Amino acid sequence: MSSHGTPIPMISEKSGPLSGEAHVPGDKSISHRSLILGALAVGETRVTGLLEGQDVLDTAKAMQAFGAEVEKRGDTWHVQGVGVGGFAEPDRVIDCGNSGTGVRLIMGAMATSPIAATFTGDASLNSRPMARVTDPLALFGARAFGRSGGRLPMTILGAEQPVPVRYATPVPSAQVKSAVLLAGLNAPGETVVIEREATRDHSERMLAGFGATLSTEDSAEGRVITLQGRPELRPQEIVVPRDPSSAAFPVCAALITEGSDVLVPNIGLNPTRAGLFTTLREMGADLTYENEREEGGEPVADLRARFSPDLRGIEVPPERAASMIDEYPVLSVVAAFARGQTHMPGVKELRVKESDRIDAMAQGLRAAGIGVEEGEDWWTVEGRGFGDVPGGVTVAARLDHRIAMSFLVMGLATEAPMMVDDGGPIATSFPIFEPLMTGLGAKIARQTG
Numbered sequence: 001m002s003s004h005g006t007p008i009p010m011i012s013e014k015s016g017p018l019s020g021e022a023h024v025p026g027d028k029s030i031s032h033r034s035l036i037l038g039a040l041a042v043g044e045t046r047v048t049g050l051l052e053g054q055d056v057l058d059t060a061k062a063m064q065a066f067g068a069e070v071e072k073r074g075d076t077w078h079v080q081g082v083g084v085g086g087f088a089e090p091d092r093v094i095d096c097g098n099s100g101t102g103v104r105l106i107m108g109a110m111a112t113s114p115i116a117a118t119f120t121g122d123a124s125l126n127s128r129p130m131a132r133v134t135d136p137l138a139l140f141g142a143r144a145f146g147r148s149g150g151r152l153p154m155t156i157l158g159a160e161q162p163v164p165v166r167y168a169t170p171v172p173s174a175q176v177k178s179a180v181l182l183a184g185l186n187a188p189g190e191t192v193v194i195e196r197e198a199t200r201d202h203s204e205r206m207l208a209g210f211g212a213t214l215s216t217e218d219s220a221e222g223r224v225i226t227l228q229g230r231p232e233l234r235p236q237e238i239v240v241p242r243d244p245s246s247a248a249f250p251v252c253a254a255l256i257t258e259g260s261d262v263l264v265p266n267i268g269l270n271p272t273r274a275g276l277f278t279t280l281r282e283m284g285a286d287l288t289y290e291n292e293r294e295e296g297g298e299p300v301a302d303l304r305a306r307f308s309p310d311l312r313g314i315e316v317p318p319e320r321a322a323s324m325i326d327e328y329p330v331l332s333v334v335a336a337f338a339r340g341q342t343h344m345p346g347v348k349e350l351r352v353k354e355s356d357r358i359d360a361m362a363q364g365l366r367a368a369g370i371g372v373e374e375g376e377d378w379w380t381v382e383g384r385g386f387g388d389v390p391g392g393v394t395v396a397a398r399l400d401h402r403i404a405m406s407f408l409v410m411g412l413a414t415e416a417p418m419m420v421d422d423g424g425p426i427a428t429s430f431p432i433f434e435p436l437m438t439g440l441g442a443k444i445a446r447q448t449g
């Protein structure tokens, strides 16, 4: 059941060539951060290209509850910030819906102010681990009172007199790193985060852009990020780039759908995000980067994806996992249409996303006729090659947008249609998924009756 309302059963079936341009929405990670950093700046931040998915809209509401003004006028989002240390105590529960990024970053942003806030979410978010952020926030002096196992609903009492922190993240997580950095903003002195494996670096880039003093250094311990506390953040004009994690769906759909040729323009290829595209090219995908350029200090290109009937399974290097962590579900679908095994090690984090993504994909793929083996932190998909994947089953989306979209992409090339019990969660990150895909020629529809 979706907590966003009545379940929306969806179906996809074998489609003719996909063609045309796929204009995917703004980057989810950068959209959350634009609103949160805008709320912590002094003055008005203006944002265009913001992802208007439910996850980000929930973060916008949360920023209002902490005292920032957030308003959309025309195509532009205006955020009137309250300054570092200026958050007011919310007079209502903060509902972050389905969003791990939203709740974890906001907890960090409020943890070093002397206020209390209570957080909740949907059934998926309320089952996800929060100790990974509340443990380092406790070092600043914040206290957390949640359900057993460190789950939401949870109240955070912000530190009265925060102290800066030096913290080595025990899991590869940009959300944990970002929560610590955002908390560090209102702690006097230097906050240091060390990550053994580099994760997406949007917080570092954007904090620097807002005028914080921050340095990044690669050392024997890993990547060391040092932030000077109590800066005055300057408001920014932000143009949010398009989301490579959303681009993954039309790209992968084109690779497995006979005769396809799809252009996905203006996709950010920040190396901390682009691992999927490297992997697909190693598998033999006809995926090219056109019009490569730099925008706002980030590499950007138009992606052209064409039907690729000769894909082969590969070993995905574990050190690449962080740069494609949200893309493993749809990669496993492409792997089903490749010849041979695709082995994906070093991906324990997939088990604590909106669903246990290894389990969710393994069950659906097996039902659809694909062999999958799995361990705690790895899985292997036995590809059958193009034209030989049965399909013909209904899979559970488990309140997980990426699971729903992955199986709908799969159905475009299986012998029998694929059904998903609830496409409602797709609106959390990719609200225009259905019209965008049908506009390319994909047979994806809501099921009635």
Ligand SMILES: O=C(O)C1=C[C@@H](OP(=O)(O)O)[C@@H](O)[C@H](O)C1
Residues within 6 Å of the ligand: 028, 029, 030, 100, 101, 172, 173, 174, 175, 176, 178, 200, 325, 326, 349
């Ligand atoms: O920081 C971010 O914006 C995100 C970090 C990742 O989560 P983890 O930090 O849990 O790896 C990713 O899965 C999520 O979609 C967005």
Ligand SMILES: C=C(OP(=O)(O)O)C(=O)O
Residues within 6 Å of the ligand: 098, 099, 100, 101, 102, 326, 353, 354, 402, 429
């Ligand atoms: C893991 C994801 O999001 P979040 O952690 O923000 O819920 C995702 O979008 O795939």
